[in-house]
Amino acid sequence: MALQWTPKMSVGNEVIDQDHQRLVTLINETEAALRSSDRNAVLNALDELAQYGLMHFETEERIGRAAGCPGMDGMHSSHQKLNEQLNHCRDDIEARWGQDIADEVVALLRAWLVDHVIHEDLKMRPWLLKHALNFSAA
Numbered sequence: 731m732a733l734q735w736t737p738k739m740s741v742g743n744e745v746i747d748q749d750h751q752r753l754v755t756l757i758n759e760t761e762a763a764l765r766s767s768d769r770n771a772v773l774n775a776l777d778e779l780a781q782y783g784l785m786h787f788e789t790e791e792r793i794g795r796a797a798g799c800p801g802m803d804g805m806h807s808s809h810q811k812l813n814e815q816l817n818h819c820r821d822d823i824e825a826r827w828g829q830d831i832a833d834e835v836v837a838l839l840r841a842w843l844v845d846h847v848i849h850e851d852l853k854m855r856p857w858l859l860k861h862a863l864n865f866s867a868a
């Protein structure tokens with residue numbers, strides 16, 4: 731079943747929430763490409779996800795720091811780790827392509843989103859709620 735963003739995942743900032751909704755869509759698209767067993771489509775989807783992820787992490791860290799959220803250095807390290815995992819995943823697909831790797835990638839992407847959005851980002855909510863919903867720190 732496709733992943734869905736729900737209001738329970740809201741971090742109290744609509745810029746970050748919109749990014750997360752787009753990440754959910756990109757993960758669903760990657761999963762659809764994996765199911766179609768079209769290796770090039772999978773690689774393209776992963777590239778788009780990685781690119782969007784990088785942009786999102788920058789935005790999120792900028793807003794988090796400006797809003798005074800604690801633990802932003804730790805968040806930066808975990809963002810870097812997520813990025814490395816995604817790159818590793820891409821290398822794996824290029825090296826060995828098959829059902830095993832497709833299942834592994836689906837599991838990784840889902841864990842990635844849950845750890846990232848649920849466990850890490852929701853910690854920012856009390857600080858983000860002290861600012862306007864569209865606070866972008868731009």
Ligand SMILES: [Fe+2]
Nearest residue numbers: 790846847851
């Ligand atoms: Fe995030």
